[in-house]
Amino acid sequence: MTKLPKLIIAFSLLLGACATSGPINMQILQKDNSKIHYALWTGRTYSKAGFIEMDLGGKIYRGEPGRVNEANLFGLKSKTGTFSRSSSTSSLLTSYYRALLANDEGIGMRCDFSLDLSSGSGLCVDENGKQFEITLLF
Numbered sequence: 001m002t003k004l005p006k007l008i009i010a011f012s013l014l015l016g017a018c019a020t021s022g023p024i025n026m027q028i029l030q031k032d033n034s035k036i037h038y039a040l041w042t043g044r045t046y047s048k049a050g051f052i053e054m055d056l057g058g059k060i061y062r063g064e065p066g067r068v069n070e071a072n073l074f075g076l077k078s079k080t081g082t083f084s085r086s087s088s089t090s091s092l093l094t095s096y097y098r099a100l101l102a103n104d105e106g107i108g109m110r111c112d113f114s115l116d117l118s119s120g121s122g123l124c125v126d127e128n129g130k131q132f133e134i135t136l137l138f
Contacts, residue, residue: 022045024138025040025136025137026052029132029133031130031132032131037057037132040053049065054101059107061102061109063100065099070114072098073098076123095115107127111123115136120135120138121134
């Protein structure tokens with residue numbers, strides 16, 4: 001491989017890291033009743049995963065996501081069949097995250113996320129089996 005393609009790949013990775021850092025608003029569809037909720041993912045940079053806070057009907061879920069490779073997601077896609085991958089951007093520019101969230105009552109939730117330069121999606125399932133489909137709004 002010549003230097004130019006390597007340089008283009010390195011620049012693309014750097015651009016991808018910069019383009020998707022910062023706060024991300026999330027729109028959440030509660031699948032059992034079609035209610036729409038909102039959340040905020042803050043403090044995310046290339047080196048830090050940040051913090052997620054979701055308001056689901058007055059119950060606030062909080063937690064810190066972790067960046068993982070696709071093989072280390074919780075596997076919610078296989079359980080629900082609805083996890084859509086981010087847009088057609090190369091998989092080199094796709095980042096995967098998983099998160100354990102909990103509310104003040106101690107109810108937990110597992111989440112998987114996929115993000116690229118301009119889009120993102122995810123799934124969360126709480127300990128009672130309720131499913132939440134997530135769209136990340138850049």
